[in-house]
Amino acid sequence: MKKTNAMRILDGAKIPYETKEYPDDGEHELERGAAAALAEKIGADPAAVFKTIVMRTDTKEIVVFCQDALHEINLKKARNAAGAKDISPVKPAELPALTGYIRGGCSPLGMKRAFRTFIDSSATTHEKIYVSAGVRGQQLCIAPADLIRATGATVTDLALEGGSC
Numbered sequence: 001m002k003k004t005n006a007m008r009i010l011d012g013a014k015i016p017y018e019t020k021e022y023p024d025d026g027e028h029e030l031e032r033g034a035a036a037a038l039a040e041k042i043g044a045d046p047a048a049v050f051k052t053i054v055m056r057t058d059t060k061e062i063v064v065f066c067q068d069a070l071h072e073i074n075l076k077k078a079r080n081a082a083g084a085k086d087i088s089p090v091k092p093a094e095l096p097a098l099t100g101y102i103r104g105g106c107s108p109l110g111m112k113r114a115f116r117t118f119i120d121s122s123a124t125t126h127e128k129i130y131v132s133a134g135v136r137g138q139q140l141c142i143a144p145a146d147l148i149r150a151t152g153a154t155v156t157d158l159a160l161e162g163g164s165c
Helices: 005-012 034-042 075-082 092-099 121-125 144-151
Strands: 018-021 050-057 062-068 087-089 116-120 129-132 138-142 154-156
Touching: 005 138, 005 144, 034 050, 050 075, 050 092, 050 129, 062 075, 062 121, 075 087, 075 116, 075 154, 116 121, 116 144, 121 144, 121 154, 129 144, 138 144
Parallel strands: 062 116, 116 154
Antiparallel strands: 018 138, 050 062, 050 087, 129 138
16 A cells, blocks of 8 residues: 555654555545445445535635544534634645645645644544544545544534534
8 A cells, every 4th residue: 555645754753553455446426425325335424424625715724524424514604613714625736735635625624834724523422533544445444533643633523503414
């Protein structure tokens, strides 16, 4: 297995993690429900699988959010967390230049630059959570406290109530 930037960061910080590989046939479903489908592929609870969402504020700041696979992110809560008047997702075509990652393989760790990161508070209810390892077909399994420490993330409520994804 080839090490990703995310793995090298965790190794350098001596943070324990495991990896889970799943088949990625190149036709990765990048629509609603993709994270829940991924959870099924790796045999994980969808509530413990976190997708990485990169957004841009009205002041052009790039911010990163991690939300569990069962919920959509609440844009009002994301806006408030970032202290922004407006916020919107970054276009998939912009992700590689901004983060070094592609959609479906975007990890909150190891981006080209360190961006402010916010993790939904539901992460702290799990012993381990899953986030992208930085490539499609691989997930990191990590203790939430370790991910929070490694990313310097702020923990906050981001979920859209009743808004499954």
